Amino acid sequence: MVEREGPLTRRCAPTPKGEVKRILWKPAIGGSVVGDIRLWSGRGIREVASVLEASEETMALRVVGALRDDIVTMALKPGDVISESDIAGRYGVSRQPVREAFIRLAQQGLLLIRPKRATVVKKISPEGVRQSRFIRESIEVEIIRRVASHPGEAKAVLGELIAEQEAASSADDSRRFHTLDELFHRTLARLAGVEYAWQLIDDHKMQLDRVRYLTLGVSSSQVAIGEHKAIAAAVGAGDVTGAEAAMRAHLARAELLLTQTISDHPDYFE
Amino acid sequence: MVEREGPLTRRCAPTPKGEVKRILWKPAIGGSVVGDIRLWSGRGIREVASVLEASEETMALRVVGALRDDIVTMALKPGDVISESDIAGRYGVSRQPVREAFIRLAQQGLLLIRPKRATVVKKISPEGVRQSRFIRESIEVEIIRRVASHPGEAKAVLGELIAEQEAASSADDSRRFHTLDELFHRTLARLAGVEYAWQLIDDHKMQLDRVRYLTLGVSSSQVAIGEHKAIAAAVGAGDVTGAEAAMRAHLARAELLLTQTISDHPDYFE
DNA sequence: CGGTTACATCTTCCATACAAGATTGATCAT
DNA sequence: ATGATCAATCTTGTATGGAAGATGTAACCG
Known part of the structure; x- marks a missing residue:
């Protein structure tokens, strides 16, 4: 959601004070x-x-x-x-x-x-997390259906991302793995032509990110990679129902992580 | 999303100034x-x-x-x-x-x-409207699946709402019809146990509401009622795929209204 | 007449002062 | 000891003045 936009005019050259101000602010x-x-x-x-x-x-x-x-x-x-x-x-x-x-x-x-x-x-609301995940799951399932219906370049692109994830996992770089995981899902949205919709739910995703940050290193990245492979395979084969099932399974695992995280950090939740 | 909350203490009685202030403000x-x-x-x-x-x-x-x-x-x-x-x-x-x-x-x-x-x-973004609708469709389809899988009291409740809508339509009360239409979908969310998720997407729904306000009186409420009846019937029969199809058809009709509205009010859109 | 510059006047942004509710802790009365 | 009261001191909410950027217009110069 674009909330602000930059200057429109190019008539006036940038005022020389600009630099001075930036120096003063630093x-x-x-x-x-x-x-x-x-x-x-x-x-x-x-x-x-x-x-x-x-x-x-x-x-x-x-x-x-x-x-x-x-x-x-x-x-x-x-x-x-x-x-x-x-x-x-x-x-x-x-x-x-x-x-x-x-x-x-x-x-x-x-x-x-x-x-x-x-x-x-704000403390993390378990119910809010579950419903945010419900929203995400609903949208991702719809996305995976669209992509699986018209795979196109999907197979190659997703395969590339999975390879990078395996590299990050081998190097034990959990931060990078997290970033790549997010990129995997965002790429699916782009392939479905609804990347803008993905941005719309960014606000809700932050709630999930807080939980995910707590589970860094805990989550077995190997399992996640295997699930991504299953999704990519079904998409590449044009198997709509199979892709949907694989995506649901992938997202369902997050529920286990949530309950475990709540018991690990009870003070952070409502 | 609860952004603010009320006072917590009950130790001090409400200050008598409270009333004075309200009067002064009026x-x-x-x-x-x-x-x-x-x-x-x-x-x-x-x-x-x-x-x-x-x-x-x-x-x-x-x-x-x-x-x-x-x-x-x-x-x-x-x-x-x-x-x-x-x-x-x-x-x-x-x-x-x-x-x-x-x-x-x-x-x-x-x-x-x-x-x-x-x-x-802000001018209304047609692309934003379409993607907001994508989000809504994704969630509503997921909701209708859950409700159709476990109908329970759904049949009776939805039938009651449809009856009220018919009354509003007969009375040519388009504002009330609009309100009841929204209540129909919100009730489905409640029946699926995800009313909170419905509130989460309220922000995006406002974009759709602006378009819908422009179409007040234009939309043929009789058609909408027929579609609601089809949805309720499939839900009552526990027909998951039928309910999903009926919901998609119901939401798809909005695309026609959008294109028509854009040509009617080109200045309001980007 | 065309193009540039300077200025008046908008706007949003930031800083500051003050107002009023809420909390805490001490004080005092019982 | 117990409980109410009050005052100091937190907090966020509101008002206002001024700073800096952006825009339109008029004056100016070629």
Whole structure:
């Protein structure tokens, strides 16, 4: 969903002040300490790794990106209490852009704003995760039907991705495996001609990503690769019902991971 | 997606100031002129019917509700230019809550914020509508499968809704018919146990609602009722594949309405 | 007459000050 | 000891002023 767009005019050359401003901003937002680790007192003392990158975006959007990364990667844990002043001081900006970032993240289901009280990182709702997965499963099944009906280049493309996944699995690079896994499903959406729809459900997918981050290294990537192979094989053979069944089986395994994750980290769930 | 929650404490009795504040606010936000029509100069002079209702919500959320109604009902038309100052003066609040409302509506795809330039009511994207419908179709097909597999009370409940729809159609009450149509699909979601998932896709549904509002009175409600009857019959008979086919046919008819609407109102689409 | 520049005037963005509800903890009365 | 009350101090919500970019218009120069 395109929410903002860039300048339209090309009449005026970029003002020379632009550079000056960027230089002024850099120290203010910590551009010189990228990768550094700062202490930050919330309700307790905790380490947070991410900092804002200097860019042309507005401050508010930069804060959104930084906080979302921290939340999805569990640097900010479900239940953590934050405040506009905390984050504002943390990034050297005023409360205003931070407040707008909170609003955006609350709409995406990552924060819970308790008016006049506080803002907390939302705990993960098992029911919400299941229903988000229901949405995803519904769409992916529909996608796999379309692709299996008209395989085209699908077989070659998917085979290539699976090979890369096997390489990542052998190298024990779970982060890269995660990225490739996501790319596998996104590619299916593109092959079905509904990549835009995939972006529409990105918000809900973040909930699933938080769970998946907790299971990094736990999930047996070999099993996932085998399931991907089954899907690709059925798609290549034009076997619609077979592809659908394989996809459902692939997604069903996530339920097991969820229940296991809940028992491992009960504090992170409602 | 629950974004906010109410107070938790019950230790302190409600402050008596609460009532005073509500009374003070009423005239400021036009509670005494509900239903009235005011002139409002945007880029031209135009009539806008909705006003803010006095309630316990924050100003920002009230502005969100009022603007969303205006947009979905086409009181604010796609392409209309608005500004924080306009709306702020319109509702007698400062720019701050209006700005926050803009951010929320932009995330829901109803507004397009062009930084430092202006904010416009987003034009309807035909491709976005089609992909939103793809999402909806995927989920509804999955829902209808579940319900048809375990009909239970479905037959009686759906039959009741169809009867009400016939009454509304006879009375030529297209608004009520629209409401009942939505209730029909929402009820199916409830019967499948995924009502929460239905709420998750509400944001995308608003795009479809804008199109549907343009077709009010155009759509032949008799046809829709017949399709609903076919769906309910297949569900009652436990005919999974039949119910799925009937649902697909029901949703496919919307494509015809969309193309017709685009040719009727080309200015409202990208 | 064509093309550039400067300026007035929009817009959104950010900073700051203040308002008001909510929480906590101390104080005081019983 | 127990319970109510109040005040200090958190929080988010709102108002307002100003900064910076974008746009349109008029003046200016070739």
